[in-house]
Amino acid sequence: MIPESITHILNGLKRLVYLLIGPSEHFKLENQVFNAICLLAILIIGYDVPFNYYNGMETIAALFAGVLLALIFSYYLSRFKKKFRYSIILSSLLVLLALGSIYFLNNGIKGPSLLSLSIAFFMIMIISPRNQYWFWSILCLTTGLGLLFFEYKNPGLIQDTYKDRAAVFADIASSYIITIVVTFMGLFYLKTAYYKEKQDAEAKTAALERMNYEKTKFFSIIAHDLRAPLASIQSYMELFRMDILTKEEKEMMDKKLSNAICGTQEMLDNMLSWSRAELNEGKALMGVNKLYEALDSVIMIQKAASKEKQITLTAEIDPSLELFSNVHMLQLIVRNIIGNAIKFTPSDGLIELNASRYGKDCLIAIRDTGNGIPEENKSEIFTLKAQSTFGTANEKGIGLGLFLCKEYTLAQGGKIWFESQKGEGTVFYVSLPLSMNT
Numbered sequence: 001m002i003p004e005s006i007t008h009i010l011n012g013l014k015r016l017v018y019l020l021i022g023p024s025e026h027f028k029l030e031n032q033v034f035n036a037i038c039l040l041a042i043l044i045i046g047y048d049v050p051f052n053y054y055n056g057m058e059t060i061a062a063l064f065a066g067v068l069l070a071l072i073f074s075y076y077l078s079r080f081k082k083k084f085r086y087s088i089i090l091s092s093l094l095v096l097l098a099l100g101s102i103y104f105l106n107n108g109i110k111g112p113s114l115l116s117l118s119i120a121f122f123m124i125m126i127i128s129p130r131n132q133y134w135f136w137s138i139l140c141l142t143t144g145l146g147l148l149f150f151e152y153k154n155p156g157l158i159q160d161t162y163k164d165r166a167a168v169f170a171d172i173a174s175s176y177i178i179t180i181v182v183t184f185m186g187l188f189y190l191k192t193a194y195y196k197e198k199q200d201a202e203a204k205t206a207a208l209e210r211m212n213y214e215k216t217k218f219f220s221i222i223a224h225d226l227r228a229p230l231a232s233i234q235s236y237m238e239l240f241r242m243d244i245l246t247k248e249e250k251e252m253m254d255k256k257l258s259n260a261i262c263g264t265q266e267m268l269d270n271m272l273s274w275s276r277a278e279l280n281e282g283k284a285l286m287g288v289n290k291l292y293e294a295l296d297s298v299i300m301i302q303k304a305a306s307k308e309k310q311i312t313l314t315a316e317i318d319p320s321l322e323l324f325s326n327v328h329m330l331q332l333i334v335r336n337i338i339g340n341a342i343k344f345t346p347s348d349g350l351i352e353l354n355a356s357r358y359g360k361d362c363l364i365a366i367r368d369t370g371n372g373i374p375e376e377n378k379s380e381i382f383t384l385k386a387q388s389t390f391g392t393a394n395e396k397g398i399g400l401g402l403f404l405c406k407e408y409t410l411a412q413g414g415k416i417w418f419e420s421q422k423g424e425g426t427v428f429y430v431s432l433p434l435s436m437n438t
Contacts, residue, residue, distance in 0.1 A: 022079055031084050033189045034127040038075040038091065040185055041123075044178055045071060051174060056163040060105050067098045085129075092124045092136065096143055107168075108151045108158035112175030117144050119179045126186050286412065288435040289330070291321040291355055291362060298331050299353070302338045310347040313338070317355040321362050322435040329408035330432070333416075336401035337366045337428045344426075345370035357434070361414070364430040373420040381418070382406040405430075 021027070021035040045068045053061035071091055078087035099120060103113040121140040128136050151158055162168045236253050239245055245253060299315045306313040323330070334353070341351045349369045356363055373381060382402050409416040413433050420426035 020079070030127070030193075031078065031082075033193070034084065034088060035075065035079050036189065037123055037127055037186070038071060038078065038087070040182065041091075041095070042068065042071050042075065044182070055167050055171065057106065057161045060102055060161065063098060063101060063105070067094060070094045088128055088132075092128065095120050095124075096140065100143055100147060103147045103151075104157060105159050105161060106171075107160055107162065108155075109148065110168075112172050113147075114144060115175050115179055119182050122186055123182060126190065286324055286326055289323050289325055289327050290319075291323050291330075291364075292317045292319045294323075294325075294327050294330055295334055295353075295355075298335050298338075302335065302342065305339070306342050306351060309342060309345070309349075311342055311345050311349045311351060313342075313351045313353070315353040317353070318357065321355060321357065323362055323432050324435045325412050325432055326408075329412060333405045333408055333430060334364065334366070336405050337430075340401060341366060341368035341370060341426070341428075344368070358431065360434055361431045362434050364432070365427055366430075367425065367427045369425045372422040372424055372426055373418070374422055378420070382416070 017036075018024070020039060021032045024032065027035070045064050049061050049064045049068060051061075052058075052064060071094070074087045074091040074094075077083040077090070096117075099113055099117050102116075103111070106113055117140065121136070124136050124140065125133065162171070239253065240250070295315070295317065299313070303313045338351065338353065345351060345368045351369075352365075352367045354365045354367075382405070406416050409430055409432070415431045416429065418426055418428045
């Protein structure tokens with residue numbers, strides 16, 4: 001296990017790195033890579049300046065010092081002025097020009113300049129836009145071959161600046177180490193970019209598949225579950241119009257008609273809520289709301305509905321609770337859960353709503369003495385895969401309500417879960433953040 005002090009240092013270094021290369025919310029990945037490469041080049045050339053000076057190559061050290069200043073300026077343009085395109089062109093041309101000049105001052109083909117040119121080409125290809133690949137490839141190839149051809153024709157113009165044999169080995173070894181480090185860093189960023197793009201693509205594919213499934217389910221609900229109650233209503237109206245029913249049959253039909261209308265109304269409310277959530281991309285307009293006031297009207301309506309089934313509904317809410325929530329979403333969550341409890345609780349049953357403080361959250365618990373949820377249905381209870389079910393009075397359900405409850409709870413930064421035993425009832429828990437004033 002990593003000690004906490006080391007973890008703190010590593011997190012601090014990570015924050016520093018992202019501060020230097022630019023935060024991801026303001027910079028694209030390729031811009032961050034360029035800024036990182038600029039910083040790496042600044043470090044490398046910053047090392048080369050004193051290295052060449054103490055190795056007896058004062059002219060090369062001075063040239064590197066000029067390149068260092070120019071790279072710092074390129075980094076400034078990219079990181080702070082966001083002149084990304086100009087920074088790439090300036091830094092790339094500058095590096096090629098500097099390495100071309102150093103080739104003449106640092107033993108030509110016997111020195112490390114060609115190795116440096118190769119690694120410079122690698123880095124340029126990483127940071128440059130795709131439409132510039134051919135330009136930089138041809139320019140780097142022409143520069144290297146041109147230097148070799150020039151030295152072949154004019155060997156006397158190449159200077160031998162090494163003081164001794166040890167300086168040669170030190171310079172070549174240093175260039176080799178830098179090449180390995182730079183190649184590793186470049187490949188690391190390439191791999192990072194590749195896996196990030198791959199993960200983003202997979203996430204988008206999964207999201208599209210989920211949306212496609214939800215829309216298919218949605219239209220299936222419209223085609224089947226909405227058509228059926230409307231057909232029933234039409235049939236009932238026809239029977240009433242024909243006036244062939246007895247008084248008892250009319251009362252029974254009146255009750256069934258009322259249930260069909262209520263079920264259809266609930267279905268339409270949930271469908272419209274789902275549609276609004278999709279259009280707003282699941283975003284909720286949040287505010288500070290008193291829980292008791294937000295749920296008062298919902299509880300009154302649900303008490304009337306529970307009374308029709310001779311079910312006792314009680315509510316105990318701490319009046320001091322204030323939530324940072326969306327009133328519409330909060331009401332829909334509670335309305336759907338209590339509505340389900342009424343639907344699946346037999347006559348003379350009990351439904352209890354309790355809301356209390358739980359740390360920095362408000363915990364709403366809705367307990368019923370209903371039928372409970374079968375074990376095989378528990379895993380899909382909050383998804384659109386949930387199958388249509390009938391309540392204790394043959395009320396129709398479509399499986400959309402609890403899906404919306406979960407979506408809306410998550411949209412408000414909360415959690416929702418349940419506990420249920422077949423034949424012993426169910427408890428739904430909704431945890432939502434309290435306001436800062438509570």
